[in-house]
Amino acid sequence: MRSIAVVGVGYVGLVTGACFADLGNKVVALDIIEERVENLKKGILPIYEPGLSEIVARNVDAGRLSFTTSYEEALAEAEFVFICVGTPQGVDGEADLQYVRSAAESIAQTMDHSLIVINKSTVPVGTGDWVSDIVRETQSHPIPFSVVSCPEFLREGSALVDFMNPDRTVLGSLDQDAASEVAHLHLPLRAPIVITDLRTAEMIKYASNAFLATKISFINEIANICEALGADVKEVAVGMGLDKRIGRFFLDAGVGYGGSCFPKDVSALKHMATVQGKHPQLLQAVVDINGFQRKIVVNKLRELLGDDLSGKTIGLLGLAFKPNTDDMREAPAIDIAEILFEAGAKCKGYDPVSMKHAAQMMPNVVLCNSPYEVAEGCDALVVITEWNEFKNLDMERIYTAMKRPIIIDGRNIYEPEMMTEHGFTYRGIGRGYNGASGVELPSNGRTGVTQTS
Numbered sequence: 001m002r003s004i005a006v007v008g009v010g011y012v013g014l015v016t017g018a019c020f021a022d023l024g025n026k027v028v029a030l031d032i033i034e035e036r037v038e039n040l041k042k043g044i045l046p047i048y049e050p051g052l053s054e055i056v057a058r059n060v061d062a063g064r065l066s067f068t069t070s071y072e073e074a075l076a077e078a079e080f081v082f083i084c085v086g087t088p089q090g091v092d093g094e095a096d097l098q099y100v101r102s103a104a105e106s107i108a109q110t111m112d113h114s115l116i117v118i119n120k121s122t123v124p125v126g127t128g129d130w131v132s133d134i135v136r137e138t139q140s141h142p143i144p145f146s147v148v149s150c151p152e153f154l155r156e157g158s159a160l161v162d163f164m165n166p167d168r169t170v171l172g173s174l175d176q177d178a179a180s181e182v183a184h185l186h187l188p189l190r191a192p193i194v195i196t197d198l199r200t201a202e203m204i205k206y207a208s209n210a211f212l213a214t215k216i217s218f219i220n221e222i223a224n225i226c227e228a229l230g231a232d233v234k235e236v237a238v239g240m241g242l243d244k245r246i247g248r249f250f251l252d253a254g255v256g257y258g259g260s261c262f263p264k265d266v267s268a269l270k271h272m273a274t275v276q277g278k279h280p281q282l283l284q285a286v287v288d289i290n291g292f293q294r295k296i297v298v299n300k301l302r303e304l305l306g307d308d309l310s311g312k313t314i315g316l317l318g319l320a321f322k323p324n325t326d327d328m329r330e331a332p333a334i335d336i337a338e339i340l341f342e343a344g345a346k347c348k349g350y351d352p353v354s355m356k357h358a359a360q361m362m363p364n365v366v367l368c369n370s371p372y373e374v375a376e377g378c379d380a381l382v383v384i385t386e387w388n389e390f391k392n393l394d395m396e397r398i399y400t401a402m403k404r405p406i407i408i409d410g411r412n413i414y415e416p417e418m419m420t421e422h423g424f425t426y427r428g429i430g431r432g433y434n435g436a437s438g439v440e441l442p443s444n445g446r447t448g449v450t451q452t453s
């Protein structure tokens, strides 16, 4: 059993603290927001994540996990302190490091024995060195410490599974002994451990997220070409993904990526590159394509309902940025609703878990209690988040409830033929061949591709 302090009980901090406690360690998790800590003590979590409340309760009951607002209490016995505070997007896409700074200062002011400071927040390359300087300069007298970068790779919605079954653990430090101490902490996870220097570890995090975002924008660009040429992007993704060098993951075309990570991290990496005089053209294209995917949905509505959308009622199915989370940060639903409002349309919406956030973040959207209530009187329905409960809806009921039977499937969760059989006018994303893109097929049912050999 090792003693761990976690600073910041947001998404990453709470999952990290609860999981390390579950692995048998003693964890004290700190947050400066008193209400959040008081709620956690009562078992009320600040976020929705499958399985998290159970694992938190289990470890609190076992005495391995506790919550505090006091740095003295958190650091009293700690050998390791994880910094898991937010790094929101600041001006020009630059990451805002004010919370990292204040965590580092508070740690330095409070520590009375040697510590390994582990940075889990996603921070610009070079931040580990900066944190080192802050701790050294803030300490009232020198106490040994080391800084290790340990980027987080978990996904919202599957955070516990991802934490307990990582593909790899990446550790960066100038102090190899400290890195191997942190490596020991991760040994029960039985994943390959990459030990490198601080800056390289920080870069691995950005490069990983930027690559995944690039994969998504790539398949979205291919989807748009598929539509024009009469090919089906879902099958293209399967065919491509079977090549081990490419892989099937993150090749789902749709309304583009959202969330608290990809948009912010791609912008931050672009900013770092630009500051160094580099021209991150690929990253810029990734961002541009992602923005365009939101507009595509509205273009499809215009194609079917006419250019003037004023007075039309559009139903939005799924408001969270992805399934199994209530997180609405950078959610495609927000952008799409905004474009629709500007065009004079009215929006209704439903999400299985993010209704509370939606009420605050989308005040103009009429929130409903079910997909069927959304469908009532709608001119069109748009699937924005691929929640499981949307996959097997009673389509007859939806059809009867709608004013016009139009479905824009922004996540390709339905089969075009089936939707057509139900009587809907259906449009997916990049489903040219099956999804009625308007491409005229020759009478043999094949597109006019000529094979030369």
Ligand code: UGA
Residues within 6 Å of the ligand: 122, 152, 153, 154, 155, 156, 157, 209, 212, 216, 249, 250, 251, 252, 253, 254, 255, 256, 257, 258, 259, 260, 261, 262, 321, 322
């Ligand atoms: C992402 C990374 O996947 C994690 O590895 C990383 O730790 C995390 O960011 C972070 O930096 O904290 P997350 O944002 O939770 O995780 O969600 P993802 O599952 O990666 O999805 C991100 C967005 O991409 C969602 O809007 C999703 O709908 C979209 N997406 C994903 C697609 O449009 N197509 C795909 O094929 C996959």
